[in-house]
Amino acid sequence: MSEIVDILISASFWAAVLRIASPLIFATMGELICERAGVLNLGIEGIMVIGAFSGWIAVYSGLPLWGGVAVAMLAGMGFGALHAVLTVPFGLSQHVVGIGITLLATSSAYYAYRLSLPQVTSPPRIEPFQPVQIPGLSDLPFVGPALFSQTPLTYFAFLTVLVVALVLYRTPLGLALRAVGENPGAVEAQGLSVTALRMGAVIFGSGLMAVGGAFLTISAFSSFFFEMVNGRGWICIALVVFGAWSPSRALLGALLFAAFDALQIRLQQTGFGTLVPYQVFLMIPYVLSILALILMSRRANVPAALMVPYNRGER
Template identity: 55%
Template sequence: MSAVLDQIFQVGFLAAIIRIATPLAFATLGEMFSERAGVLNLGIEGIMLLSAMTGFTAAYFTGSLWLGVLAAAATGALMGALHGLFTVVLGLSQHVCGIGITLFCSGLAYFFYRLIFGQQSVPPSIDGFKPVAIPLLSHIPILGPAVFSQFSLVYLAIVAIPLSAFVLYRTPWGLSVRMVGENPRAADSAGVSVIGTRMTAVILGGALMGLAGAFLTMAQFNAFTFGVVSGRGWVAIALVVFGRWDPWRSAGAALLFAFVDALQLRMQASGLGHIPYEAFLMLPFVLTIVAMALMSRNAVAPSALLKPFRREER
């Protein structure tokens, strides 16, 4: 146990928490925007996987990482629009459509990856993002190397958190999102386009999910594998509830999960007794379930979540 504690109080451990939390922060913010508008997006896992594949493929063939990021975000936005078409415009079941999007995107990712790259013994890889040290800030003891010597996408995620809070609470569009998520009838009476606002929120959410996928294949692993997402999309849905549909709290929930995930990696490396490594792997997910069970009792979801809006129905 002392070996684990020694590793926890290291700069590398703090830096690992930030890196692990980055894709979760992107995905959680994306799901948060969608749910605040009244649309549950269970397609997040598949959207992240397909975006990770398209972003990796674009970066692999163009040699430009930022084109890969753009391709991933565009893929996420497109799949978000598809989910919005089914759930917002047509008013179909959000649960069923979300699962369908996940299955569709997963199958599409596997198909196109095999079609483009074939079945190689050594998976293709790219020269991914490199850590970028911010002058002056990176020299702050402990905090500098851990937070301000990270990948560019990490900084983008850090900026996205206060920006999301500002957009949601300080802009007319953010007010519209909250209105259509709580009382779409009142929003419609006030002249707010419920369909348009929900579609915009779902598309924005999909783009953020795409950025989460891009980080995994272009910064964290520098390659695409079929298990690259590994349930992070489902975790993001839980983190939104844990964060009570608030950008700051959701980001804090992502950091908490990342802390436990980084901790279990250190525990595996320390070789604690004869505990199977599978026990460490499931630790973050078990704690997520426990946190969900405790927090969901007092969590108040947007009132119109899962409820389709049909103007002709009263």
């Protein structure tokens, strides 16, 4: 037990929690926006892969780091647009289209990687985002190194939650978005376009997912690996459910989840790690996600029109 306490009182543990949570926060916010507007986006896993690849390759070919973020966002929005066209105006099965987008985005990233770097055996590296010290805050004892010695994208992730929450709950656009996920007919009656709102939500949400993927390659690590997203997208879908479709609670879920993940990585290096096979530790995130889904199943306030396509003029 004392080992766990030692880990919990170290600043590096909390710094790792924020770092691990960052890609999840971006992608969870992206998925949350899609689902609040009534569209389940199972393309998330593949869109994170394309974000990770395109952001990285942009920086590798000479763009600045923020340029890489922008390229990732645009690539994500591109695949998001495809998802949006197929599921919103055409109303195709969101399950099938989502899986299709994940397959397409993942294989496109792998194809482009092989094409642009045919000869490499070990993935080349870039110079990733470095931690930024915030004057005053970063000098605080414990809190400074724990919370305020992060790369810019991590601060940006928290800012994203704030903006998403403000827009969803404090603006007419947010009201329309939430309404279109609950009762699209009523939104239509207000003279707003259900199609435009939903497509916009899916496209923008997909952009955020891709930024989450790009965090992995240009902030957390410095290379692109195959299978580096490794189910994070599916975990984010579970986090949206766990957060009951609320940005602040989803943020809490992502942090809680990251804390468990950071803890298991550190536990592997203690006496525990020699007793228990490492695969058990690696299973924890997936098992936790399933437990979170079970825990929330009884009181989930699912958007009423989630996965229900809307066809104008049809009752």
